[in-house]
Amino acid sequence: MRLIPATAPAPVLPRRRQVLYGSAFAAAGFAIMILTLVGMYLEARAGQRSLWLSENAIPLTQPNVMFGTLLIGSVTAQWAVYSLARDDRGHSYLALAITLLMGLAFVNQTWFLLTEVGLGISQAEGPYFYAVVGSHLAMLGAALVFLALTGFRALGGSYSSRNSDAISAAGLFWHVTVALYAVIWLAVYIMK
């Protein structure tokens, strides 16, 4: 007679979500930096109300289209998260690609807007305007790099429904980027 040891399935360990927490902190840090710059912009503008942007015109078309582009990117970023959480890899890759495309389109449109505005760094408004726009572009660049890296790792099979925290983290970072653009859109482009 011999005893057959009973076997039990290995317990499911809780997901650590390191990348998600780290991304949340990084997004918060970027947000504080950009909000500080927006605050400095508004303070400077309040002191020179009648002279602010008197020599330059900021058209509304490009900022509005840029906002719409980012909102589309938000939808597709969340679509990527939703798809990968259900192991729908095809749609996940498509959504990531569209999000990247929206981000690149935003950068392209921003560049065109800056050439249209023609603001010089030596003008009083220049440093404030370029600091706000440039810092947000930097954050968007970081979001695009994060999405691209996540996409490549997803292509390599690193992520699935059991491990989708990195995609969620990239999505979170993207959403915060879009939310901050909403603040800039209102403070800089609408309330000019």
Place this chain on the structure above:
Amino acid sequence: MALTETAPPAIEEPGATPAAGTRTAPTAVERVIAAVDHVTIGRVMVGVSLLVSLASLLVLAVTNLDTATLDGGVPGTGILGEAVAIRLAANAPIALLLCGVLPLLLGLAMVVVPRQVGSPTIAFPRLAGLATWTWVLATGIFVVCVAADGSYGGAKTDLARLGNIAVGGLVLSLAAGAVCVAVTVLSLRPVGMGLADVPYFAFSMLVAATLWVLTFPAVIAHVAFIHIQRPTATDLATTGLDGISWLMRQPSVYIALLPALGIVLDAAAVAVAGRQRFRGAAQGMIGMAGLFSFGAWAQTDTARNTLVWVAVCAAIALPLLGVLGAVGDTLRRNRPRLISPVGFALVSLLLALLGAAVGLLSVIDTFGHGQLVGFGTAELARGQLFFVLGAALAAGLGGAHMWGRLSFGSQLPEGPAKGLAPLVLLGAGLLALGPVVLGLILANDASTDPAPFGAISAVGALLAALAVLATLGGGLRARREEGRDPDATFDTWEGGGTLEWADPDGWPTAVESPYPLLPAVEEA
């Protein structure tokens, strides 16, 4: 981001030895630089921060001595030239904050917090290593810039800009390191350990890291903004310094106290070899202190002349008193042992409360629009800064002594350590007392000779520097004695009730339950 690591080619012939002169093992320097284990990274930060703290305090002593030797208060008539005195006085507090006290607390956290939550590693170890070495590099650049007539108050434009950039690098690296510690607490706890169960220092670092991430990027914004305007040295000395000075004023200055509150509570528990009562309340006090220390909104004079600012700065005293009450209750109900960490903890709390009291004076002045009493608020702010930094320094030195085996490899000498806490109290107290008394005397636009107050502060800075030097010496001795005592236990104080006092070699890699899920089945 994934990194592909390629293993070195294996030696094919059995018994073959490498060619003569070929190194097969990394040197000690290479091991330290390439380290990703949290203990080595943390020790680097602790060691360098103690050195820079010592240097900063000595510089403060010299600048205050210059004030003490002024002829009738006329600038430039002291032992230093006017330009040198202005430059050193402007940069020494920044160095003490960003290159001394905050990194000391962060370095301790990198060493201790993973052990406290039962994790074998820190979260994002490569980021932690990058943050540490970036901080070391930025510290070196900042120190060189200050010494070479640059940074804020310097005359050389290029070095002034470089010093400004170095400050940005310092806060960025501190924020990155803090994120690693916070994510360790959030995501690397063992199953069954909730956030309410983590030790106080780990919890306080979670709160502190959150506040640092919400504060330091605002500093980066100012650093970057002024840099893109291609400032002159004069621009940096005025606008540049004003742009970051809010970090050293209330309420932002209290972000340095948050880790200290955790060290204080843990020290009390170790002293009584027991547990703190009202655990939730104590954690709530730490959280409240974090809430009231958020100061990125109070960057301008306009924001600091509001009722909200008055309320926040007055309310910070509540959590400090709460922590004092918790510590007092723990010590009162048990028989505390007179160990050095408790001395440092009580000194830290006392200095913190004095800092809050000085802050209350500024609040009263602001509330009365300068008409109720017209204190010299700039001097009061400087005094409050030194009280708060003194409190954080005391807690940092106390933590280094309490977790000596982790921080330095073996326990620091306990005998001399017991005398260091009063030394820190006297030193930091006198350093802060000078500007505080000056601020009170300068009420209602009165004038006075600052020389006596400079002398008081100079003595205080020297005493505090002595305490840091003694800790550094004890730490070096502890490093040399690492591993020599085979009977040394991890539970140095024989009463530590949290995981960092357990022997990590004995940590199980898998939890084995004494109660199997299913009984074994007999085969007929």
